[in-house]
Amino acid sequence: MRKINNINNNQEILTTADGVPLKASLNRALRRERNISLLLVTPLFVFVLIAFLFPIADMLFLSVDNKIVVEKLPRTVPLLADWDETGTVLPDEQIYKALVQDINAGTVDKTILRLGRRLNFEQGGMSSLFRRSVRKLKRLKEPESYKAATIRIHRKWGDLATWRLIKRLSGKFTPTYFYSAVDGGVDKAGHFVRNPENQRIYLKLFVRTILLSLLITLFTIILGYPISYLLATLPTKLSNLLMILVLLPFWTSLLVRTTSWITLLQREGVINDLLVWIGVVDNAHRLTMIHNQIGTIVAMTHILLPFMVLPLFSVMKTIPPNYMRAARSMGATQFRAFLRIYLPNTVPGIGAGCILVFILSIGYYITPSLVGGTSGTFISNLIAYHVQGSLNWGLGAALGTMLLMFVLALYVLYDKVVGLDNIKLG
Amino acid sequence: MYKIIKQTLLAMIVVSFTAGIALAKTKLVIVSWGGAYTTSQQKAYHDPYMKLNPNIQIINDDSAAAGPAKLRAMSKAGNVTWDLLDAVASDSIALCDEGLVEEVDHDAILAPAPDGTPASADFGDLIVSPCFVPTIVYATTFGYRKDAFATPPTTIADVFDLKKFPGGRTLEKKPIGNFEWALIADGVDPDKVYEVLATPEGVDRAFKKLDTIKDSVIWWSTGSEPVKNLVAGQVVIGSAYNGRLFNAIAAEKQPLAMMWDWQYFDLDGWVIPKGSPHLKEIKKYLRFAADTQRLADQAKYISYGPARKSSAPLVGKHAELGVDMKPHMPTNPINAKHRLVKNYEFWADHEVEYTEKFLAWVVK
Numbered sequence: 001m002r003k004i005n006n007i008n009n010n011q012e013i014l015t016t017a018d019g020v021p022l023k024a025s026l027n028r029a030l031r032r033e034r035n036i037s038l039l040l041v042t043p044l045f046v047f048v049l050i051a052f053l054f055p056i057a058d059m060l061f062l063s064v065d066n067k068i069v070v071e072k073l074p075r076t077v078p079l080l081a082d083w084d085e086t087g088t089v090l091p092d093e094q095i096y097k098a099l100v101q102d103i104n105a106g107t108v109d110k111t112i113l114r115l116g117r118r119l120n121f122e123q124g125g126m127s128s129l130f131r132r133s134v135r136k137l138k139r140l141k142e143p144e145s146y147k148a149a150t151i152r153i154h155r156k157w158g159d160l161a162t163w164r165l166i167k168r169l170s171g172k173f174t175p176t177y178f179y180s181a182v183d184g185g186v187d188k189a190g191h192f193v194r195n196p197e198n199q200r201i202y203l204k205l206f207v208r209t210i211l212l213s214l215l216i217t218l219f220t221i222i223l224g225y226p227i228s229y230l231l232a233t234l235p236t237k238l239s240n241l242l243m244i245l246v247l248l249p250f251w252t253s254l255l256v257r258t259t260s261w262i263t264l265l266q267r268e269g270v271i272n273d274l275l276v277w278i279g280v281v282d283n284a285h286r287l288t289m290i291h292n293q294i295g296t297i298v299a300m301t302h303i304l305l306p307f308m309v310l311p312l313f314s315v316m317k318t319i320p321p322n323y324m325r326a327a328r329s330m331g332a333t334q335f336r337a338f339l340r341i342y343l344p345n346t347v348p349g350i351g352a353g354c355i356l357v358f359i360l361s362i363g364y365y366i367t368p369s370l371v372g373g374t375s376g377t378f379i380s381n382l383i384a385y386h387v388q389g390s391l392n393w394g395l396g397a398a399l400g401t402m403l404l405m406f407v408l409a410l411y412v413l414y415d416k417v418v419g420l421d422n423i424k425l426g
Numbered sequence: 427m428y429k430i431i432k433q434t435l436l437a438m439i440v441v442s443f444t445a446g447i448a449l450a451k452t453k454l455v456i457v458s459w460g461g462a463y464t465t466s467q468q469k470a471y472h473d474p475y476m477k478l479n480p481n482i483q484i485i486n487d488d489s490a491a492a493g494p495a496k497l498r499a500m501s502k503a504g505n506v507t508w509d510l511l512d513a514v515a516s517d518s519i520a521l522c523d524e525g526l527v528e529e530v531d532h533d534a535i536l537a538p539a540p541d542g543t544p545a546s547a548d549f550g551d552l553i554v555s556p557c558f559v560p561t562i563v564y565a566t567t568f569g570y571r572k573d574a575f576a577t578p579p580t581t582i583a584d585v586f587d588l589k590k591f592p593g594g595r596t597l598e599k600k601p602i603g604n605f606e607w608a609l610i611a612d613g614v615d616p617d618k619v620y621e622v623l624a625t626p627e628g629v630d631r632a633f634k635k636l637d638t639i640k641d642s643v644i645w646w647s648t649g650s651e652p653v654k655n656l657v658a659g660q661v662v663i664g665s666a667y668n669g670r671l672f673n674a675i676a677a678e679k680q681p682l683a684m685m686w687d688w689q690y691f692d693l694d695g696w697v698i699p700k701g702s703p704h705l706k707e708i709k710k711y712l713r714f715a716a717d718t719q720r721l722a723d724q725a726k727y728i729s730y731g732p733a734r735k736s737s738a739p740l741v742g743k744h745a746e747l748g749v750d751m752k753p754h755m756p757t758n759p760i761n762a763k764h765r766l767v768k769n770y771e772f773w774a775d776h777e778v779e780y781t782e783k784f785l786a787w788v789v790k
Contacts (some may be wrong), residue, residue: 114523267660268660
């Protein structure tokens with residue numbers, strides 16, 4: 001039918017039995033099909049939106065969200081706009097009165113101390129300032145001077161730094177979490193300054209995370225390539241057995257695998273015992289192979305190996321053995337044939353494996369925290385600390401955002417250099 | 427005939443419906459730390475309570491380690507499913523500040539001591555936050571390998587002395603505790619530790635002292651690590667929770683011993699999540715589970731001191747090992763000769779700031 005329709009383009013219009021032009025009828029049928037298929041995808045789309053995109057967007061938003069200050073100090077913040085934070089004069093009586101009213105209002109629903117915790121992330125001591133002040137402020141009944149009374153309750157209310165902090169954070173959004181995430185803060189005038197050298201930590205850990213992840217990815221290629229080759233070329237019976245050996249650790253709990261590496265690598269562990277027994281290492285100088293970078297690299301390479309082997313294997317499986325034979329028959333040496341024929345054919349597998357391993361490893365935190373000691377911890381360990389320990393979700397979110405942006409940038413770069421169609425997962 | 431069938435059917439429906447109501451137990455979700463600790467609470471609090479109240483079923487959730495973060499997330503989502511959360515004192519203060527847990531009137535909801543002393547007086551200054559019901563006193567103290575030294579270490583200064591006591595150390599990857607110990611070992615008056623620590627010079631001084639042993643330290647972050655490393659011989663002295671050390675020494679007969687000098691006192695207890703679905707029932711539970719006898723009973727199963735003063739004389743022998751528990755309690759006068767009580771207010775102010783400094787120092 002379609003053929004006829006195409007050929008008879010400028011001849012009489014073909015119609016269906018009920019007189020509708022064939023083309024329109026066909027279009028309608030196609031549209032219905034498309035709508036049905038869209039309908040089928042909708043649940044998945046909604047699911048991804050609700051379970052994946054919204055939470056991530058919400059997390060990203062936390063890194064700049066600062067509405068708590070305006071919310072808890074609705075009377076004080078507008079008045080502070082006219083106060084000169086660069087000068088040396090404290091805010092006037094009116095602002096102190098507004099502050100007392102705001103804090104007393106916040107004491108009723110018991111949420112004002114939340115503000116103290118928020119400010120404490122920027123300046124240590126704010127938490128106790130609020131906790132100590134609230135009860136005393138509640139008892140304050142129409143004093144002669146709110147300013148004098150408030151400062152009497154806690155001397156920090158008479159400190160310019162306290163007011164500068166409140167004014168600086170009076171916006172609905174704040175860059176301060178990102179400042180902290182790149183080891184910085186603000187000076188008295190509100191400009192960004194970097195922390196002293198010996199207090200920088202986040203950027204250092206970012207760099208370390210990336211370098212170690214690259215190293216781990218490299219090791220998984222070196223170890224995974226020959227394994228995958230064996231898996232792809234051995235007779236099915238043998239390769240199935242090997243495959244189980246590769247997958248077995250994959251099915252074992254992450255914690256179990258990590259702990260078994262501790263048993264193997266520790267000072268009184270299996271490997272050290274063996275080395276001492278052979279006589280390679282002196283009993284007093286046992287090797288330190290765990291609670292440092294070596295521990296992290298070894299354990300993570302092992303844990304992430306299947307993510308390299310599986311895509312490599314699936315790609316190698318599809319390369320016909322004839323290719324290599326053809327190259328050999330045309331006079332290439334074994335090595336040259338591998339380099340020119342086999343290796344280029346496996347690039348999509350390497351690419352997929354690298355992306356999987358690298359992205360998984362920069363987000364790892366359980367393994368580095370157990371076996372990494374101090375030199376083998378990753379940035380995710382600090383993100384976990386801020387989410388679970390200090391409850392500074394803003395900073396945790398800022399660090400997470402930076403990590404996410406880095407991965408996305410890398411993804412784009414990968415697309416430019418290697419090309420995304422050159423990835424094959426199976 | 428038809429009528430009879432109809433009546434029996436109706437009767438059956440009515441019976442099964444009422445039986446269903448009777449069988450539907452109230453389920454209380456109690457969040458704690460898991461492992462030996464939850465077991466001790468199960469045996470001392472939960473089991474006896476469920477025996478007395480057959481309509482209550484207590485469900486243990488072992489996620490207290492991430493408790494504050496999870497509670498905050500649940501509260502943000504408006505769906506709090508926990509009824510009671512076990513938290514360390516500093517977290518209870520933070521959660522109270524955040525308004526995520528209920529304030530409690532201790533004398534109204536908790537049972538008085540057997541002699542009539544009201545609960546607030548019986549717990550005394552251990553009620554560090556209006557939301558907190560303390561249950562145990564635990565200590566972070568030092569364990570050492572008995573086979574490593576001819577003369578055992580006896581003071582906190584010995585921990586920092588690599589010449590007299592050579593070998594690996596293990597300390598918690600936190601400034602809390604380590605800063606205080608470093609300053610005391612460096613000669614600071616123990617009463618003035620927090621005064622010194624509030625100044626930048628004090629922090630530098632603590633770092634300088636810690637620098638002297640830094641290369642020998644393995645930093646731990648979960649309670650099981652230091653004991654494991656001591657047992658494996660990876661280190662010879664280390665800080666650890668006294669309950670974990672007790673377990674390794676008394677139950678597993680490991681060649682370890684404890685050094686109580688300047689043990690670091692901390693508290694653990696209950697907080698009631700705001701929005702708990704069974705507020706009334708959980709308060710009733712607390713009246714039972716946080717009374718004098720129950721707190722003393724817990725010490726039969728784990729070596730942590732009861733938070734009530736009135737419980738101390740009731741502490742007996744370990745339920746399985748038959749060891750007298752009193753000498754192993756951090757609160758025992760011989761052990762508590764030199765003790766450091768955590769200054770919660772100081773750490774609530776400075777924890778974030780000092781932790782960043784500490785971690786930067788650690789990775790340097």
